[in-house]
Amino acid sequence: GQNIDQPTEMTATEGAIVQINCTYQTSGFNGLFWYQQHAGEAPTFLSYNVLDGLEEKGRFSSFLSRSKGYSYLLLKELQMKDSASYLCAAMDSNYQLIWGAGTKLIIKP
Amino acid sequence: GAVVSQHPSWVICKSGTSVKIECRSLDFQATTMFWYRQFPKQSLMLMATSNEGSKATYEQGVEKDKFLINHASLTLSTLTVTSAHPEDSSFYICSASTSGSPDSYEQYFGPGTRLTVT
Numbered sequence: 001g002q003n004i005d006q007p008t009e010m011t012a013t014e015g016a017i018v019q020i021n022c023t024y025q026t027s028g029f030n031g032l033f034w035y036q037q038h039a040g041e042a043p044t045f046l047s048y049n050v051l052d053g054l055e056e057k058g059r060f061s062s063f064l065s066r067s068k069g070y071s072y073l074l075l076k077e078l079q080m081k082d083s084a085s086y087l088c089a090a091m092d093s094n095y096q097l098i099w100g101a102g103t104k105l106i107i108k109p
Numbered sequence: 110g111a112v113v114s115q116h117p118s119w120v121i122c123k124s125g126t127s128v129k130i131e132c133r134s135l136d137f138q139a140t141t142m143f144w145y146r147q148f149p150k151q152s153l154m155l156m157a158t159s160n161e162g163s164k165a166t167y168e169q170g171v172e173k174d175k176f177l178i179n180h181a182s183l184t185l186s187t188l189t190v191t192s193a194h195p196e197d198s199s200f201y202i203c204s205a206s207t208s209g210s211p212d213s214y215e216q217y218f219g220p221g222t223r224l225t226v227t
Binding site for chain 1: 151152153154155158200202204215216217218219220221223
């Protein structure tokens with residue numbers, strides 16, 4: 001079956017760095033997405049990886065290893081506004097997004 | 110950037126009534142729209158995929174006669190929850206993309222509609 005695993009909750013300190021991991025198993029693979037979702041709001045797009053390696057975009061970076069079925073989202077210089085859920089989603093061979101349950105990130109001062 | 114709106118943002122209805130939720134792409138033409146449901150502290154669950162001018166494709170376990178989807182134009186899709194029951198209370202989110210291929214992989218999400226059935 002198809003499955004996405006990511007930690008349920010993580011806590012980090014303002015100004016620090018946090019890495020949110022995601023492992024996936026899908027029927028075929030057409031890319032890995034990360035979305036940010038604040039409570040009560042819709043998800044917003046953060047990143048898309050389809051090739052192995054690290055993609056950097058400001059304070060956020062995303063990494064993919066296709067051979068390992070593994071991705072991570074790296075958040076640097078954490079700010080209080082980064083407190084949100086981070087959703088990992090893999091696109092399968094039918095271009096359907098398979099969603100993880102999300103990682104709730106709590107930022108402490 | 111691409112903007113998707115949803116209306117209403119929240120609705121309370123009585124059990125047995127029907128509710129219509131609209132999803133609009135404001136500054137682009139959406140060939141494909143997706144409807145999701147999200148229960149508290151759970152992930153997004155895809156309900157159906159709709160392409161303009163054709164019937165929606167429903168995910169397994171989603172009743173197509175209960176959740177009516179219409180994608181009449183390239184900028185508007187509607188989801189009607191018929192004969193709503195309290196277990197239908199959820200956060201309904203639509204998203205839109207400009208094509209169904211990975212060339213336009215990004216889905217633009219609407220702000221969501223919180224439905225409460227009493």
